[in-house]
Amino acid sequence: MIETFAALAEPNRFRIVELLRRGPRAVNDIGERLHLNQPQVSKHLRVLKEVGLVEVQHQAQQRIYELRARPLRELHDWLERYRRIWEERFDQLDELIDDLSTKEKTHDDRKRK
Amino acid sequence: MTTESASERVTKNKTTVERRSDRELVVTRTFNAPARIVFDAWTKPELLKRWWAPRSLGVSLFRCEADVRVGGGYRYEFGHDPGQPLVFSGTFREVAPPSRLVWTQIFEQMRSAGEAVVTATFTEHDGKTELVLHQAFATKEALDGAIASGMEKGMRETYEQLEDLLGSLR
Numbered sequence: 001m002i003e004t005f006a007a008l009a010e011p012n013r014f015r016i017v018e019l020l021r022r023g024p025r026a027v028n029d030i031g032e033r034l035h036l037n038q039p040q041v042s043k044h045l046r047v048l049k050e051v052g053l054v055e056v057q058h059q060a061q062q063r064i065y066e067l068r069a070r071p072l073r074e075l076h077d078w079l080e081r082y083r084r085i086w087e088e089r090f091d092q093l094d095e096l097i098d099d100l101s102t103k104e105k106t107h108d109d110r111k112r113k
Numbered sequence: 114m115t116t117e118s119a120s121e122r123v124t125k126n127k128t129t130v131e132r133r134s135d136r137e138l139v140v141t142r143t144f145n146a147p148a149r150i151v152f153d154a155w156t157k158p159e160l161l162k163r164w165w166a167p168r169s170l171g172v173s174l175f176r177c178e179a180d181v182r183v184g185g186g187y188r189y190e191f192g193h194d195p196g197q198p199l200v201f202s203g204t205f206r207e208v209a210p211p212s213r214l215v216w217t218q219i220f221e222q223m224r225s226a227g228e229a230v231v232t233a234t235f236t237e238h239d240g241k242t243e244l245v246l247h248q249a250f251a252t253k254e255a256l257d258g259a260i261a262s263g264m265e266k267g268m269r270e271t272y273e274q275l276e277d278l279l280g281s282l283r
Contacts, residue, residue: 087142094125
């Protein structure tokens with residue numbers, strides 16, 4: 001997980017991962033679409049491969065990179081669990097706020113009378 | 114889905130969580146009330162006790178003290194057993210009711226994770242308040258640690274697991 005975060009913190013690597021979500025691509029194709037030169041792309045792909053975010057397949061003369069779903073899914077699952085905890089708290093806070101607003105209103109109404 | 118939960122969905126405001134960098138998380142939510150009320154609910158211990166602990170986790174906020182002024186301290190004791198509470202503590206750095214609050218935060222059971230800095234902004238529009246909660250962890254390892262401990266679910270005893278999950282609550 002630590003590695004996944006660090007790898008994705010670099011904006012161009014994040015863009016590469018976003019692109020690969022739509023399907024596997026060759027190195028030069030990635031470079032063209034994201035306007036990056038090949039050494040840059042290769043460097044980023046190497047980091048992504050080291051943390052297990054992508055895997056490579058050799059087809060004829062080309063290296064095709066593909067996303068590995070598991071690390072991203074773990075990250076997503078954690079953020080979702082974290083989000084649900086906050087959601088529950090905020091729903092509880094909504095109840096309290098309703099209660100406070102109602103009390104305030106009743107109080108104001110009484111004052112007006 | 115039942116009709117009831119479908120109608121709840123229409124009225125409920127959305128909670129979003131975004132990872133903004135390797136050590137920052139941002140939580141947002143809108144409340145149907147003026148900022149003044151939302152700010153009170155965040156800062157008055159007697160009100161915090163009524164919403165802060167997520168009920169589905171079966172935990173309670175046993176003690177809650179907050180000296181809400183710049184340099185003032187706070188301490189939340191929560192969990193399952195009041196005799197062995199989990200504790201969040203820290204200091205208020207900025208206090209600007211009802212729109213902004215900045216505080217430091219340590220989860221005492223995981224002191225090594227260091228101090229996080231949390232900024233809450235309450236922005237009011239037409240009687241509603243948007244809350245943006247920005248959490249900057251001390252190091253990327255602290256955030257990763259919170260996440261990693263949440264990931265190990267199912268590998269340890271429920272209570273321990275919950276402790277770690279609770280450590281990542283704020």
